[in-house]
Amino acid sequence: MPELPEVETVRRGLAPHLVGRRIVRVDQRRPDLRWPMPPDLVQMLTGARVTELRRRSKYILADLDRDASLLLHLGMSGRVRIEGEGLGRFHHDPAVLPQHDHLVLTTEDGTTITLNDARRFGAVDFVRGEGHPLLAALGPEPLDDGFTPERLAAALAGRRTPIKAALLDQRIVAGLGNIYVCEALFRAGIHPTRPAGRIGPERIARLHAAIREVLLQAIEAGGSSLRDHRQTSGELGYFQHSFRVYGREGQPCLREGCGGTLRRIVQGGRSTWYCPVCQR
DNA sequence: AAAGTTGCCTGCAAGC
DNA sequence: TGCTTGCAGGCAACTT
Numbered sequence: 001m002p003e004l005p006e007v008e009t010v011r012r013g014l015a016p017h018l019v020g021r022r023i024v025r026v027d028q029r030r031p032d033l034r035w036p037m038p039p040d041l042v043q044m045l046t047g048a049r050v051t052e053l054r055r056r057s058k059y060i061l062a063d064l065d066r067d068a069s070l071l072l073h074l075g076m077s078g079r080v081r082i083e084g085e086g087l088g089r090f091h092h093d094p095a096v097l098p099q100h101d102h103l104v105l106t107t108e109d110g111t112t113i114t115l116n117d118a119r120r121f122g123a124v125d126f127v128r129g130e131g132h133p134l135l136a137a138l139g140p141e142p143l144d145d146g147f148t149p150e151r152l153a154a155a156l157a158g159r160r161t162p163i164k165a166a167l168l169d170q171r172i173v174a175g176l177g178n179i180y181v182c183e184a185l186f187r188a189g190i191h192p193t194r195p196a197g198r199i200g201p202e203r204i205a206r207l208h209a210a211i212r213e214v215l216l217q218a219i220e221a222g223g224s225s226l227r228d229h230r231q232t233s234g235e236l237g238y239f240q241h242s243f244r245v246y247g248r249e250g251q252p253c254l255r256e257g258c259g260g261t262l263r264r265i266v267q268g269g270r271s272t273w274y275c276p277v278c279q280r
Numbered sequence: 281a282a283a284g285t286t287g288c289c290t291g292c293a294a295g296c
Numbered sequence: 297t298g299c300t301t302g303c304a305g306g307c308a309a310c311t312t
Contacts, residue, residue, distance in 0.1 A: 003285065034287085034308070058286080076285050077310075100310085119309050121286055134287095161303065170287080177285060226285060269305065271283085 002058055002074040004142070004175030005218035006237065010080050011055045013232030017082050017111050018062060022049045025106035033102060033120045034075065044068060044126065045105065057138050057174035061127060068126040071134070075121030082232045084111035138174040142211050147173065149201070149208040156204070159196040163207075164267050166196035173211065179224060179246050182273050184210040186245045191279040192265070192272045217242065245273040253278060 002010065026042045038044070044066065052063040062070040074080075103115040103124060115124070125132065139155065140147040155172045156163070166172055167181040176184070185192050187210035190203060199207070218224060223237030244254050249264035253275040260277030 006285080073286085075287085075308095097311095118311065119284095119286095121308065159302085165303080168286095179285065224285085268303085 002078060002223075003177035003180050004055075004058060005180070005215055005221075005239065006223035007058045007060060007074065007175075008055055008219050009223040009237060010074070010232055011053055011060050013082065014060070014080060014113065015053045017084075017107065017113065018050045019053050020050070021107040021109065021111075022047065023105050024108050025104075027104040027106075029102050029104070033117060033122045033124060035123060035125070037103075037124045038126050041124065041126075045070065056135055056141070057170060058177070059135065068128050071123070071125045071127050071132060072115070073123040073134070075117060075119060075123070077119040078115065078117040078122040080232050081114045081116060082111060083114070084109070137171050139169075139171045140173060142173050142175055142215055147208070147212075149205040152208050153201060153204045156196040156199065161196055162193045162267055163190055163196045163199065164192035164272050167211075168268070168270070175215070176211065178270050178272075179243070180211070180214055180218065182246045183214045183244060186274060186279060187214060189278050189280065191276075192267065192274050194280075245275060248273055 023045050024047070026045045028037065028042055031037060044064070048064040048066055050062050051065055054061045054063065058073060060072040062072070064070060072078075072080075097116075097118065100116045100118045100120075101114050102117055102120075105113045107113070115122075123134070125134075127135070140151060152173065156166055159166055164181060164185065167176050167184070168178065182192070184207065188203065188207040190199060190207060218237075218239040221237055221239035221242065222235070224239040224243070225236040226240060245262055248262045251262050252258075253260040253262055255275070255278055258275065258277050260275045262273055262275050265272050265274075
């Protein structure tokens with residue numbers, strides 16, 4: 001269930017087991033997830049050493065000591081498990097069905113890294129020299145210095161689309177999904193249906209700060225576990241306990257003295273939760 | 281058993 | 297008219 005904080009949590013869990021290690025065995029259990037995996041996947045990965053593990057938006061990138069990086073996207077239901085000697089036994093996670101283990105990498109020290117994705121909306125591919133179409137149009141990383149209130153304002157200027165939809169558009173800011181958009185809009189006090197281009201500079205600055213704040217707090221909490229997300233250790237993230245609006249339809253607004261009742265609406269086919277009193 | 285954390289694609293409308 | 301851009305909706309496959 002990965003938005004940026006969940007993907008970052010997975011990246012951090014993976015890094016100590018993968019960076020600097022050589023992949024000695026690759027079991028590809030099916031040819032495709034959302035798209036076909038590259039035909040040379042097994043050949044390219046077998047014997048490769050991972051030199052760096054990065055994240056761009058909701059994508060994990062494993063740089064290899066060959067002319068490519070492995071690109072991983074977890075879609076809606078993707079999980080990564082790490083198992084091996086000295087890592088404790090198989091963690092108890094009955095929701096993971098082995099029939100959805102699609103790719104298993106074994107490193108030189110016997111650790112296995114398993115990509116499990118029931119719905120198969122995820123992706124596995126290589127990024128070769130010329131870049132990758134999935135990465136080409138992505139907007140700024142919200143936690144990087146390049147993401148400023150001014151840049152956000154410029155990206156929203158003139159747009160009549162609701163701010164909720166604009167923030168889900170990965171070309172405007174990369175890495176936000178349904179949960180963190182709802183939470184950021186609540187924290188910024190902005191109504192989800194407000195036209196994106198009709199938010200003043202001061203409120204854009206609040207939104208910018210809210211986006212960063214909620215993402216940083218969620219990363220710190222190991223992400224949010226709804227149905228699918230686990231940290232690579234199998235543990236749950238716990239940011240879902242800090243949701244202020246997501247999934248809280250009909251419940252009272254948590255802002256001191258507000259007294260409003262949270263609502264759910266559907267925008268672009270996705271649920272939006274918000275407080276009609278706080279968010280304007 | 282309806283709804284779900286993602287994102288691509290299509291089709292239509294609006295704008296230049 | 298024709299090209300581009302914007303926006304809404306459908307869809308992929310599976311679980312709870």
